[in-house]
Amino acid sequence: MSTTNHGAATLTCPQLLIAQKRFLHQVPHTSSVLDTQVYVFAVRLMGQLVANYDMLQTPEEKYIVTACVQKATEAEKWSEPSIRNAVFTLLRLMLKYKGALDLVIKLDAIHLAFESLSDPSLFVTGSAQKLVTKLIITSVTDHRQSTSEIHKSLIKQLWVVLRSSSDVAKKATVLKIFQDLFHEISNVILEEVNSLDFLQLLNKMIRCDSAVLSREAATLCLVYKRSNPADSSLDLRSEVCNLMHSGHVHVALNLCRQLLLREYQHLADGWPQDFLRQPLIIVCGTFINPLESGQFAAIAKSISKKSACLEVTGICLGGIEQLLQQGKDPCSFAALHTLLQLTSQECQCDVNHSQYRKFLLRQPKIQKAALRCLHQYYQLYLNDETGIGIPDAFVGSAQYLVDSLGCVDLDVTIVSEMLKCLLPAIKLAICHSLLSAEIQMWPEVLDLLGGTLQKRLCDMHWETRDSTVEFVGKICQSCADDTTVNMWIRKHNLHTLSWECVKDGESYVRAGALATVGHLSRDTTIWENMKIVKDISQEDVVHHILTIISTDTEGFARRAALDLITRWYKDGNQLHAQPINDVYRTMVAATKDFDWEVKLGVLTFWGNIIDQVLSNDTLPSYAINLETSKKFKGVVPEEKEFETKVEMLCSIGCCQALLFSVEDYEQSVRKKACELLTTLKAKCLDNGLIQGNSRSKSSDPLPTCGEINMTTPIFLDSIQQLDLEALLAENSKSCDSYENNPMDLLDDILASQRQDEEDNAIDCY
């Protein structure tokens, strides 16, 4: 739910509006005793009001705004960045109302905003930038205001800053303002600023030493071109070429990368990707003679130092990743493969000759970026429906991944990226029938991968164990149908080792392993083999998971265990002849868990049970062994059938758990319990177990969770007592509504401020 909607809803309450105004009226008059944070709050509150309500309608309201802002801009308060940020935001929001521009000028806010364009706080700079932009746009578009010509002066001021200021940060912010303005009112700007002068200045700035200025100027170039596509004085391709020749390769490549963004794509017809590929080709040494092309020579020269080489390669990879995300193939798979080899210590092949190897070797940023690209490539080939096939270097790239994954001192994030890549690689291999023993290398690759995964499942870093066990789960989830993969999992004991990870010392690994166990259990061959190898029964497995739910110290693991049991119940095929009563007992106990998400999970479990019990005519498979189920199997007359079902829910502890959860301290738990009980109550009403209007006035407390075997009459009586609609309405209130109704908070703040004179020192100990 959005804050705005609730804010609007709140404002429909006249009392609240009056209270808020009363508070805001008090603020400027409470003098200096108020804490700065109260001012910040007041100005923000005013901003929230202004977002939905014109605060300039009456002189009194105008006075409140003026007084508050004036007070906030006093030197002492203004030094606080959050005050500056709140004031600029308030003024910007206010600009949509008539007369606001005059008020802003009167408050000297333009001067303040210009001063803050290079504020040390990025938040303030951002809000000042937005205010100036809004001021100009409002001045241009809203002719209701008497000061509608103010934009000309503001644009001139900005232009002066751009031309003559020595403050780099300020100039960068002004460039951002121009970027925003060109989106909206490019013609107005060009009336005030000569386009040739403008482009010349941008050209100069793009080549300046400041990276931020250069980047913003380049972006502005694109924005300008988009707004003025017909302007032939700015040819982007020539600009990129010139930048490359003048040694500003990283700027040129960044420009190309931006041109790949959806909003600028129409400005270039595919040439940016050629440019982006060039550094990769040079770094990988696949370009034979760099002197053939001046451009290649320029790039080669500019990346002769390590930092430049890493920067350019990084930009290049970022661009390639962007292209791949858009489903385009930049045709550099082989180069990417070579680059990955260059970064790898383990790789001792022909790449050793590359002069860039010493720069790129074991550079984690480059490795990660290249692996992300590789992942995108695999995805691209995986989603390819045209059947163009996979590149020649595919097997080599997979081999590289497996070889590198075996390296002991690999960074955990790189291991994770490699595993991410391996998943689509294996899927691709399956799609293209590469896994069979006839295809050279693959069996070896898979064998090596199996051994490496075994070790990674016992890695020193829990992050690696976690990502590996998840990888095994994903492989099982998506590829276990393939005979080779299925056999491979069993051959390398990946299923048994994943099960062992359920006992890991790190909760995240345990949780990941539990999810993987869920995937493993879906494949009968793997699951049965796991139980045979580990010499455990299904009952042992369930008991172990129940132990995690009951005793694990980490909520994360308990939640995962709960999810697994819930999923098994939902699937309905894993818990045949299992310790069903133990499961119910554990679930009832878990209703008292300290972790609200666990409790929510328990309710989801009960929700599934209720759905299955009440919706199915036949008895669910998991309930076959229950004592109560005997009544269900034809022994009971048909009219008593529903009552029996409710009786069964009572006997397994479901009903008492729901009633207990209705009084939980956590709102979402109460809400979920109310929803389930409402459904149950409705069914009971429909089946005549309770009467619609006979809500008892009894004030008996609800049963506690410890009470077992709650009888059906008690349960029915209990739900009849409960006003579930009211409870549900109360528990459905979003916490946003409290945020947007700050009366209690305001009272607290004002009350605490009034107590200044009192001796309010409290001994906390």
Added chain:
Amino acid sequence: MKLYCLSGEPSKPCFILKFKTTTIMLDSGLDMGSLLNFLPVPLVHSSRLSSLKKWKPNDYRGSGKIENELRACGTNVFVDSAPEFTLPQLDILDLSEVDVILLSNSYSTLALPYVTEYSGFKGMIYATEPTLQGGRQLMEELVHYVERMPKGSTANVWKNADILRCLPAPIKDAVNPLAWKQCYSLHDVNSSLAKVQMVGFNEKLTVFGAVTVTASSSGYCIGSCNWSIQSDYEKICYVAASSTLTTHPQPMEHSPLRNSDVMIMSQLTRTPTVNPDAMIGEFCMTTALTLRNGGNVLVPCYPSGVTYDLFECLSVHMDSCGLSQVPMFFISPVADSSLAYSNIFAEWLSQGKKSKVYLPEAPFPHAELVNTGRLKHYPGIHGPFSDEFRSPCVMFTGHPSLRFGDVVHFIELWGKSSGNTIIFTETDFPYLYALAPFQPLLMKAVHCPIDTSLNFGQANKLIRDLKPRHLVISERYSHPPALHPHRNDLVIETDQKTIMYKPGSVLNLPIKRTYERVEIEPELAASLVPTEVKPGVAVAMVAGTLVTKDNKHVLKAPSDPKSKVDGLESGRRYYVWGELDMQEFVSKLAQHGITDVKVEDSAAGHIVHLPSDDTLIQIEEGSTHIICEGNEGLRVRLKDILLQCLSKL
């Protein structure tokens, strides 16, 4: 100054340094590589080992009976005899001349009984307390293992050169097996170690007054040190096994080793291509993997050093993997004392471990592991161990050569199952050859060599920092290892003058002794009348009697007053010094009637021209030439006038 290089293996160093009047032995390492040529000695009878086929060369026609000496296992041939060791080349010189032995770490002490017993040695042995105790434990364990199951016979026929060349590799490559010796006895160990005098870090010890020796921490293991051997004007540093990594010992000290005349460097890492941290990771991963698969892990180890770090890292990793319930066993005849000693040597440990003592906590977590029953230690597999033993487990036991000790029993026990793993962490023995007599072996073998001593990069950096004038290294460190011939980074590369040694080399160290410190007796010193020759520098003539005792020189006043008079008066010589004042010289010449004088400044000094006498006097710094066409009388006159213008001493 001479350096004798007695050891063929740089990681088991043994040098003798002759410096001034002293003879100093640096370390006494024992090369145990020869053990691998022998059959393992099982703790209980092994039908497999005893049924190995006897082996003799096909074309052997010799007279010696070789039938019972060699047995074949696969393609390898092993000697069926009591194990023998390769000693340093102790016969190069007379050991009774050795004045002092400096020991740098417990691993470099193992040949000590061969040096000090039955050799006439009567010098001193200096070592830190942990080195002494660690060395004692290593030796006692070795003796215990060897003596526990004594072999009835000793094989010597196979050592005959004619037979040796007929044997298959690698036994045929054995270097001088006739010089191999059987293990010493516990009596020899005790007798030898009784001669050790314990020293502390940075404690200055004089050797016959001639040199001062000082130990400084080398960071390799508890109590390990490097030595600096200093005279008044020369300094020699001996850098033995050192480590710049952060492990449990006190960190390496650099400053005592700086600016030496000669630095002898030995014991660099034997696994330069692997990172010890990565190997510890690999060790922990492999262990956890084996345990998760229900297998046992066997770790052949010494009862010291890296083993303590392994306990620490592995227990943390096992906790992290949810394997806390799996026991770790440590079996060694000295396990108890080894674990106990490591925790009482707090002053020799890193700051982190040292500070734990003040909490108070045991510096090493293995104390806690023992208390909680996770680490169980026993002197052997008999007795209480069998009650506590359960599987799966991690077993740390010796000996890393796999030729004796409890490890042999566990390989026999677990070797038939592929679920078990043996992990080699010690670097003294090539693991494949160590395993050769146990083949075929289903048990997985994993090599995780953990050698924390300096690698080549660290050593090169250290040399740049310490700036010795001359560096002495093994010639092995000057070229890449045989397995990595293209790794030019795996060599010592330095701008310092480097002297290489080979086994048995005798090097003349290029140190010219220029000065010797002499003390002046106070009485004599009081009689001196120094003359200031330039600000801050005063000189005086002195005559006395030089008395040299314990390599200390003292100048005393002459005991005979007459001779003093004679010495000072009758034999007195005057020394002139100072700068010639040309004005004074010209006026003196005038006083002596030489008035026609012309003085010119030259590049080197002055030229005085006496035209009337047709004479030139060239006056330069340090020399004066009088050119007077054979007029000897004039020359002498001029000389005397000139000398009158100079100061006298």
